[in-house]
Amino acid sequence: MKKIHDTLKTANDNSIAYIYEYSPKNKHNLIWFGGLNSDMHGTKAEAISEYADLNNYNFCRFDYSGHGLSSGNFEDCNISDWLNDSINILDNICNGQQIFIGSSMGGWISLLLALKRKNRVSGLVLIAPAVDMTEILMWNNFSDNEKNTINKKGYIEIFSDDYPPYKITKNLIDDGRKYLLMNQKIPIDCPVKIIHGIEDEAVPWDLSIELTKKILSNSITQLFIKDGDHGLSRTSDLDHIFFSVEQIIKKI
Numbered sequence: 001m002k003k004i005h006d007t008l009k010t011a012n013d014n015s016i017a018y019i020y021e022y023s024p025k026n027k028h029n030l031i032w033f034g035g036l037n038s039d040m041h042g043t044k045a046e047a048i049s050e051y052a053d054l055n056n057y058n059f060c061r062f063d064y065s066g067h068g069l070s071s072g073n074f075e076d077c078n079i080s081d082w083l084n085d086s087i088n089i090l091d092n093i094c095n096g097q098q099i100f101i102g103s104s105m106g107g108w109i110s111l112l113l114a115l116k117r118k119n120r121v122s123g124l125v126l127i128a129p130a131v132d133m134t135e136i137l138m139w140n141n142f143s144d145n146e147k148n149t150i151n152k153k154g155y156i157e158i159f160s161d162d163y164p165p166y167k168i169t170k171n172l173i174d175d176g177r178k179y180l181l182m183n184q185k186i187p188i189d190c191p192v193k194i195i196h197g198i199e200d201e202a203v204p205w206d207l208s209i210e211l212t213k214k215i216l217s218n219s220i221t222q223l224f225i226k227d228g229d230h231g232l233s234r235t236s237d238l239d240h241i242f243f244s245v246e247q248i249i250k251k252i
Contacts, residue, residue, distance in 0.1 A: 001020070001021055001022065001023045002020075002022055002023065002054060003019065003020075004019065004020045004022075005017075005019050006018060006020075007070075008088060008092055008093060009089050010080045010084070011086070011226045014065055014070070015070060016061035016063065016064075016065065016070050016085050016088060016089060017040070017062060017063045017068060017069035017070045018060060018061065018063070018089055018179055019040060019061050019062070020058075020059075020060045020094070020113045021052060021058065021060075022059075022060075022064075023056065023057035023058070026057055027056075028057045028058070028096045028099065028252075029057065029058040029059075029070075029094060029095070029097065029099065030048065030052055030057050030058065030059045030098065030099050030101060030135055030245065031060045031061070031089070031090065031098045031100055032044075032045050032048060032059070032060070032061040032062075032101050032102075032103065032106070033086060033100065033101065033102035033109045033110050033113075034063075034064070034067070034104075034105075035068070035103050035104030035107030035130070035139060036062075036104065036105040036133070037166060038067065038106075039063050039067055039068030040061055040062055040063050040068055042126070043230070043231070043233040044103060044231075045061050047100050047241075048061075048241070048242075050099065051238075051242050053225070057093075058094075059091065060093060061096075062086075064081070064085050065080040065081045065085055066081075067078045070085070075155065075167045076169075077172075078169075078170075078171050078172045078175035079108075079109075079112075079134065079172070079175050079176045079178070079179050080175050080179075082105075082109055083109055083113065083116075083179070086109055086112075086113045087113065087116065090113065090117060091117075093161050094120075096120075097119075097121065097252070098120055098121060098122065099121075099123045099124070099245060099248055099249070100113065100114060100125070100127055101124075101127070101241070102124070102125070102127065102156030103127040103128065103220050103232075104127070104130045104133075104202070104203060104230065105129060105133055106127075106128055106130060107127060107130060108131045108132065108179075110124055110126060110129075111124070111126070111169045111181060111188065112181075114137045114188050114190070114236060115186070115187070115188065120202065121188075121190055122190060122191075122248065123187070123190050123191040123193070123251070123252065124190060124191070124193070125193045125195070125239065125245055126193070126195070126204070126208075127195050127196075127206070127232055128195070128197065128230055129196075129211060130203045131181055131207065131211055132179075132180045132181060133162060133176070133203070134172055134175075134176025134177070135177065135180055136182065137202075137203065137219075138168060138173060139173050139240055142156070144221065148168075150168070150170050150173065152172065154170045154171070155168060155169040156168055162240045165203050167228070175186075181211075181214065182211070182214060184214070185214055185215075185216055186214045186216060187216050189218075190252075191217065191219040191220075191247070191251045192217050192219065192220045192221070193221050193244035193245075194208045194211065194212060194218075194222045194223070194246065195225070195240055195241060195244060196208040196222070196223070196224055196225045196228070196229020197224075197227070197230060197232055197237075198227070199226075199228055199229065200229055200230040201224060201229070204229060208222060208224075213223045219251065221244075221247070223240055225240065
C-alpha cells in the first residue's frame with residue numbers, strides 16, 4: 001500500500017498537509033476529520049491508520065488550515081475554512097465513496113461535508129461530535145463579560161490543561177452561525193454510528209442524543225461509554241471505533 005505525505009494547494013493559495021494511504025485493490029475508503037486544535041498525528045488518527053493498513057482499507061487524513069503542518073494562522077480561520085479544506089481533500093485526493101470518521105469538531109465538519117457531498121459518503125462514525133460547538137459550547141457558555149470582550153477585542157483567550165492558550169475569535173463565532181444544524185432536521189440517510197463518553201467534560205453526551213433525533217437516517221446507532229472521556233483514545237475506545245466502521249462496511 002502506498003503512503004503519500006504531501007500538500008494540496010487550494011484555489012486561495014493555502015497548503016493543506018495530508019497523508020493518503022491507498023492501494024487500487026482496496027475496496028473501502030476511510031477519511032479522518034480531527035477536532036479543534038488537533039492534528040493528523042493524534043492517537044486516534046494513528047490508530048485508525050494502523051487498523052486501515054491491517055484491513056486493506058484506503059485511509060486519508062489531513063490538517064485543517066492553521067493546524068499542524070498546513071498553512072495559515074489558527075486565529076484567522078473559521079468553520080468555512082475548515083469545511084473548504086475538507087471539500088478540497090475529498091474532491092482532489094480521495095477516490096470513491098468514503099466512510100467519514102469525525103472526532104469532536106470533526107464530527108460537525110463530517111456532517112456538513114456529508115450534506116454537501118451526499119454521493120461521496122457511505123457512512124459516518126461520529127466520536128463525541130461537537131455539532132454547533134461555536135454556539136452551543138462556546139457562545140452560550142460565555143459569561144456576559146466574555147461576550148463583551150469578544151465583541152470589543154475580537155477574541156478571548158482560552159486556557160486549558162490540555163493545550164497551550166489559544167484564542168476564540170468573533171470571526172469564528174459569527175462564521176459558525178452559518179452552519180448550525182441543531183435547529184433543523186438533518187437530511188442524511190446513510191448509516192451513522194455515534195460514540196460518546198459519559199465522562200466527557202468538553203462535549204456533553206446528551207448533545208449526541210439530541211443529534212440523533214435531528215438526523216433523518218433510519219440507520220443510527222448510539223454507543224455511550226460510561227467511563228469514557230472526551231478523548232476516547234484508550235485501546236477499548238479504539239476497538240469501539242473500529243467495530244463501528246466494520247458495522248458500516250457490512251451495510252454497504
